[in-house]
Amino acid sequence: MAQRWPKLVLLVAVGLVVAALVAFLIIRGTGERAAEAARTPYEQPALAKTAAGAGAHPAGQWYIPAGDYASTRFSDLADINTQNVGQLKPAFTFDTGYLKGHEAAPLVVGSTMYLVTPYPNVVYALDLTKPDRPVKWSFNPHPNPKSQGIACCDVVDRGMSYDNGRLFMVTLDGQVIALDANSGAQVWRTPVADISKGETVTMAPLVAAGKVLVGDSGGELGVRGSLKALDEGSGKVVWKAYSTGPDKDVLIGPNFHPYYPSDQGKDLGVKSWPGEAWKQGGGTIWGWISYDPELHMIYYGTSNPGPWDAEDRPGDDKWTAGIFARDIDTGQARWFYQTAPHDLYDHDAINEMILLDMPVNGTMRKVLVQPGRTGFMYVIDRVTGQVLSADPYASMTAYTGVDLKTGRIQHNPAEVPQSGRVTRGICPAAPGGKDWNPSAFSPRTGLLYVPHLNLCMDHVYTGANYISGTPFLGVESKMYAGPGGYRGEMTAWDPVRRKPAWQIRENLPLWSGALATAGDVVFYGTLDGWFKAVDARSGKLLWKYRTESGIVGQPISYRGPDGRQYIAIYSGVGGWVGGLVSGGFDPRDPTAGLGIFNAVPDLAKYTGRGGRLYVFALPR
Amino acid sequence: MSSPCRASLLALVLLAGCDEQARDPRGHPLPETGPLLSAAMNPARPDPRAVDYYKNAFEVSQGQQLFQWMNCSGCHSNGGGGMGPALSDTKWRYGSSMADIVQTIANGRPNGMPSFSGKLTQAEMWQLAAYVRSLSQHVPQSIRSGRTEGLSVGEPSTLRDPHPPRAVTPKQDEASVE
Amino acid sequence: MRKLRPLLACLALSGCHGRQVMLGAAGRDGSMFANLWLVFLIVTLVFYALVLIGLVWAILRRREGGEPATRTGLLVWVGVISVTLAGLSIASWLVDRNMNRAPFTGLTVEITGHQWWWDVRYTSADPSQTLRTSNQLHLPAGMPVRVILKSADVIHSFWIPNISGKQDLIPGRTNDIVITPEKVGLYRSQCAEYCGLEHAHMAFDVTVEPLADFEKWWAQGLLPARAPVTPLQKAGYAYVTTRECSTCHNIAGTPATGQVAPDLTHLASRLSLGAGTYPMNSGHLAAWVADPQSAKPGNKMPVIGLEPDQLNAVVSYLESLK
């Protein structure tokens, strides 16, 4: 026995050495292949491109928050590039004087910059020609202070639109106002919301084809959502399309051809609800509208159904939590796709839709891409409404996939909330895989830059009572960091390959928009006030700057009267998640702020309130 | 202990017990048609009704139920706030007295608090006010309850500091300044 | 035997008509209960008689003669008890199994217990056909109905003695019971688990009717509330749909959209008021609205303190909600 030991040991040792060698070779091989793949991914011919006709925007200017109708937020200025971005310095700043969430994008028209503050929605025009950028004029619309109390998630304003010498703005209490861009004089003013019913307006209006398109907020207050088109010249309402109710209210007519059978039928906006629940059914439009001038169609998403307690509204709850395509002139619906039929988690469909032309299974398709709150990256044929793909881009337990045959999202039965028992570990949480803060797309890289969240939640239904002008929720919820313990993530998504190119984890939730430039730099801000520039191809951090407060705004880029490229961003924490600091709430209550403050109880350690515009440029 | 002393002690316990534990389904109204909140105008003399509500476990529990039913929790959550200000902290924009709170509920406040006058009875408003005070430990510890039948909302109110921070009476919070 | 007579009287009562009696046998389970109970009653009566006879005999017997075979007697007694109990167990088990085998045909009613009323929802695959009502149950005769039971607060118990046994409504759990009403008629159900202050006043009316009538009732229930006609009704409408009432109660088709109290859409077509506290008529309606805390103290409806003309108007409007 004893003599056989050395032999045995030798055998084992030789075996181990051989195994290690084999393993080394295998791993090395894979690693090499992976490295190779990482080096040369985007040299392929088939890149996604900005939709033809929708990507145009005036050179070096910024007229609408999304930059262009395709919502790419892409600036073709390339002065600032990956080589020199590290030298960016603040060129000037401007204090707005208000300390709520500054979610708006500044606009630059000619040599003037236009800013709008959160409630009370004051507009400033800054003269960019003078070295100290003085205020040319300002305008205070004096909204009704009561509206502060019914705005669900801070008193934000997401921006204005410029067209044809006029600025179009909204106020929190639901007035659309046209201003003369030169003088700041009011041209017309049209109220489109009733705050006694809980309606407010926070979205940035979109001007296109002679119409000002504006929706409403208040999906948390049992509002019956609607999109209004106002005549650009007179401010008269041209058409109004509700998100619930009979077909004639929803502007569903003979031209309505939804792709999936579940959206076909008469008066589904009534029949997919119990009783008269559709009258308080939500489906507000508070996010982004894209416009395809060639197809003459607008695309927008509707918000969550009301109340949040889904047990109170059995049925599909049409036409909430879905994407509408409409004819911009008549408002008639063309197609509809419901991302979350019978929504269980406040997973609205209001996120930005980027209009692209890209190859899908070998053929070029006209698509819209939406990073959905459900956590899926939807690629939808924007002509027909067919879902071409839907891949998860955020941590996900709530859904198992999207059935491309029926278009229906597939629920994980273990994560369906109920009354009387808390359902735990729902990912994504109520703000979704990504909330309103818009992504950017660079046609140079073919990548979509998605600033998003990594939050999960515990959720329970408690039953809702409807009292006009008060919240209509019926849930208690508690959010927290998703798997990995980080709360925000910047993902560069390749829509053609249907997977991320790179990802950056952020400790705090990402609540700011993104900007991509022709210099292959991507800008975004974080809740702790850092404004960051990363390499559009690799995600490498190139530059960062600490602003006075958390960033929830939308960066833009413009060419100043002096010929230099500037980058502008609002700093001023707020919005749903940042409201914890801007509203001075109490994070000891884990359900505060509909449960989101529980995810960021430490926010006050990173940021205080603020309200300041930062403009950066390369040193002269 | 002498017997008169014992008797008076018993009487004391008896009074305290009756106040905190009694259940009067009708509330403790001065006549419903009586002058609304006369005492609110006179902060020196607190409303005589106040103590019947915020020192009574049953009334506070009724207020707690109304807080959910009347969607107060939609804005103020379980005290932490959200759409509306936090109620569990030490800031009181419009005063911390029972009468102030009832006034806020009844008539609303300019920055968004809706008016519930005509939607709730006065007794219900007093119950709500008592519960609102309990969110910041402004009611006796002995009448608070450990938790609700619901999602856990953090540290039980029974364990929070029994000595509430002193209320700050009407001071404009800078956030509310227009 | 003195105690047997009332027991037999009780048995006789089963023939009487009662709206809330166990031996009413108006449903599938109810009939099976009545039969099984009769079996148990007879068996237990026999045993009681045996014990009494034994006791009387033991007391009165003349004390002479030898030792009787008591030891054998004990064994026989144990044997008899055991066999009988086994028989009863099996009978009980068979009936229980049979009760659980009720065929299920698709009508599902969801009942949520509240302190102290019942929220009733008739579900349907078509959500717009979902019918919501309170404190009443209409059932089609001869059709098994699945009743889903939930509680919004504390434990309650669902029990229509004429039709079926009990099932608890427990917070955090979803129970269900299949009941098959067989006899057309009016029955009464009462909460059978102590649920707090007004447990005594937590009942509802059960109407078992032919299928056609039931379907008609359902269709009518889906209609919105009637519009007020007379000036008095209009004044009542104005009050009810804008003031305190509307904060808690729902009246379909009106601005009264509260969800935390019983639905009032077709209030006047119900048989009772206040979850079985009062029979429905204008006098009781007025009494209830004027002071709901008098007949059912502690219930969640506050005393509003309406002026007499307001009260008139409100009652007049509510009465019109057929």
Next chain:
Amino acid sequence: MTELDPDLARDGPELTGVELDRRLTAAWRRQPGLIGWLSTTDHKEIGKRYIVTAFVFLALAGVLGLVMRAQLARPESGLITADRYNQIFTMHGTTMMFLFAVPVMEAMAIYVIPLMLGTRNMTFARLNAFSYWMYLFGGTMLWVAFVLNTGPDAGWFSYTPLSGPEYAPGKRVDIWAQMITFTEVSGLAAAVVMATTILKQRAPGMTLAKMPIFAWSMLVVALMIIFALPAVALDSGMLLSDRLVGTHFFNPYEGGDALLWQHLFWFFGHPEVYIIFLPATGFISELVATFSRRPVFAYPAVVVSLCATGLLAFGLWVHHMFATGLPRLGFAFYTAASLTVSIPTGVQIFCWIATIWLGRPQFRVPMLWVIGFIVTFVIGGLTGVMLASVPLDLQLHDTYFVVAHFHYVLIGGAVFPLLGAVTYWFPKATGRMMSEALGKLSFAVTFVGFHLTFFPMHITGMMGMPRRVYTYPAGMGWGTLNMISSIGAAILAFGVLLFVINIILSFRAGRVAGANPWEAAGLEWATTSPPPVYNFPHLPAVASRTPLWDEGEGLPVTTGLRVDDRELLSVTIIDAIPSVREPSPKPTIWPLLSAIAIGVTFVWSIFTPWALVFGLVPSAIALTIWFWPKNPDVPPEPEID
């Protein structure tokens, strides 16, 4: 007669009579005065206090019962408010179950068992005193709270979440839950004392097979208490912490479960019924034997029945929960188990009737209670058979049928035997006989009143009347039957009043009884009535189950115990062979002070959890002094061969 050695420290042939009495009395008597009264460890004194206290609670709860019957006499009666009624029915149930039924059975045993076993005192005599004080404080707290309008109102079963922090605001349910803690401590203490006394302190020769049946029943009951009470202790502890510090044991939202309460409660609650009933069967066995003038028929069968009941009692609790929607398959098991438990009871009833049959029955008052017991209890048992069946229970559950059932079981099955037992042992405790005529009258009135009250409830239940309703609508057909019940309740109360009057009158002027007025066979009748403070001059030794009948005056005795100090004789568990002489603790005030310290801690902890921390200090001090070894240098007694 020669002078006795003044240093002679052990009883024996030389030391008898007056001198023995003098020395033993000196060793066993307590200090005079209030402090002495409060310090006593004498099982007879503690037992009497226990019994009187329990009867006071019976009277209080009985009055509440009368108030409820007055309210229910008519439909829609406005005599008392819903809130008051709910407090009252909760108090009635709680007091009857926790403060009367269980304690009174323990109390009777505390008085009688040492006498029956032929010993001088119980083991752990101070623990025995402590048990009483805890019981007194707990009951007093509950009733003071009730008077202060803080009476619990969630029912004696306190189902969550009705008893939870949201739906039971205020301190009402905390009072209830903490009262449970008091009675748990007290009950467990008494059970430990009882079990050890019965197992270790029997007279030499009293093997387990020769032990009186009442001792057997108390042994089974003590073990049942030790197993059942921790379940409810856990339950009420969890409820208190849910209410006070916001734990989530019973909160389904956060993963707790409302049914957890019911499982734990009934795991205690069902055995509880047998904890009350088994001592009563013990009484019946003693009474039947004495008044039939022969030993109980089939002693082994009766003892096996007792043990079987005790075991089976733990397998039935789910039959209280048939309507909760638990998996239905398991129900068949609980039906079968519930029906099985009636076999041992049936055996006992057969044995008692057979004993009467075989004996020469004398119809004295205690025997009347026995007959009343059989006639009444059997009805309750048979309705229990109905309730065990799932299909029947789903209808009968929580109706007045159940109210009728358990009053037949508890009053017919426990209170009737208790009243018989009190009549039977009254002369032993007081030295005077109770009036036979008044006794017969009170029996008759009680018996009639009882059936008039509770029999109609079977029918009201079948007619659909649920339990725990403070009123009921007119036109349900329940009015007449309820009126009959209410009239019956008044008669029943009058019957009990007659019993109490009988006790008071007899206590003052009853016929003087000798040592063994009933000519019974048990050892308790071997000493004087009332017994001396040391119980027996010489410890008796026995050779049969009926020593006094078999040995007559010549009862053999054991000698050799110290007379100058408290000493007990420990025996082996099965064969009762003397093994150790054991010192018995002297009276001391510390059990009382410990009870006060712990009681204050308990009451205080209703208001703040810190009480448990701060209250620990005085409690620990009091307990340490109580337990401090007084004579550490005395070597342990040698083994006796």
